[in-house]
Amino acid sequence: MIASCFRAAVLLLGISIGQASAEQLPLPDNLIGAATDGGEALLVGADAREAYFPLADNFVTQKTQSYCGVASMVMVLNASGVPAPPVPEYEPYRTFTQDNLLDERTDAIVSRDTILKQGMTLDELGGVLATQPLAVVVKHAGDTSLDDFRAMGREYLDQPGHFVIVNYLRKAIRQEVGGHISPLAAYDAEADRFLILDVARYKYPPVWVKAEDLFAAMNTPDASNGDRTRGFVLIKTKAAE
Template sequence: MRPLLTGLFLLSTVLPAAAETLPMPEGLVALNSAPGEALLMQSEANADYFDLAIHFTNQVHPAFCGPASIAMVLNALEVPRPASDMTLGLGLFDQENVFTPATEAVKPRAVIERAGLTLDELAGMFQAHSVSAEAVHAEDSALDDFRQTAIDSIEDGESFLLVNYLRSAIGQEKGGHISPLAAYDEDTDSFLILDVTRYKYPPVWVGAAALFDAMNTPDSDNDGRSRGYLVVSRQ
């Protein structure tokens, strides 16, 4: 297990106080709490936490959980970055320059602002940036398969896994959501979601079974196909 102090400090600088977010549902554990930090310290798989934490970002639009997650993961993958006024010309991906003519062909930004992204559209957006993105609908998978795939991705140093799930299924306030996974704790069989809507919820630990069930829900914007997970890596 890698040292955690640097990663904990980095993420703590961007997390709001717990009182500023919505009440934490029963069964979830906030990262910015003593139990949440303890889970990270004891977690068996946490390599992706470090690469994601330094690029942790908050979505700037209610429907931009997908674009925010895309920016985080592209930066963590060290994909060559264009200049952007939003990041002071430092060459980082952000929620402006993730949109390109190629992504517009997948789903126009104006439509994403109204309807967000489905799992397959999220994969298409990544592929438009010339990275590999494999979408797995929960209805075509199983809990054990998801768990192992997620653990392998978190630890392999080459890929990142994003989840597309229904918030209300884990007790949070409504709607579909997208965010990356950053760690796994075997003792509690739980994953750390680096939630990109930190003005609503901090990153949270959620049980693997509960998370899988939240992904195995129909997405009305995708002809009723289930939500699921996405493994992204450099080609």
């Protein structure tokens, strides 16, 4: 009964997720689209999926091709329930948007002009998140291991108020083509796959990717970050500590 109810909820939510774009690029055969029968089955049977509904409720498309990090943070911040700034057009309601997340405090970490031109690095992503009332841990893939990533990712995705954002090289999972940032939403142990809610929704849908492949895509040097490897950020609300 629980699985049936969850499947129904997935189908309802999948309507909005699946309609992001009619011109997305085709997926390589190593990835499983979330909106396919196989993708739905993975989510229904997933071992860790506490992050899925909070993130899916707040799923956004990055507003520019360099704003993947900003869009990912907006999703996590709204999903986490931390106090949000006012938005004049939504008054009296408050929410994080890709227009109000960045300010003078975040400029001290990475300027808005830099993000607009080239995006952000893993360390900059962690630094901006740390300006909010969250517990944030940055993990470079080169400083950890596949087993550690799998264990930490599963642990976080299995707890309310916990989130994971990944920074990876697209071409390493046979997508096009450069560095990218998006949140994870679930993990299925039997398939050993993580679900990426890709914020470039005009380009690719959410996908299930093998843990080994995702780790390899994170374990790549980022020239914008002094050739340190990409990696992942573990985030939890203060209430979840």
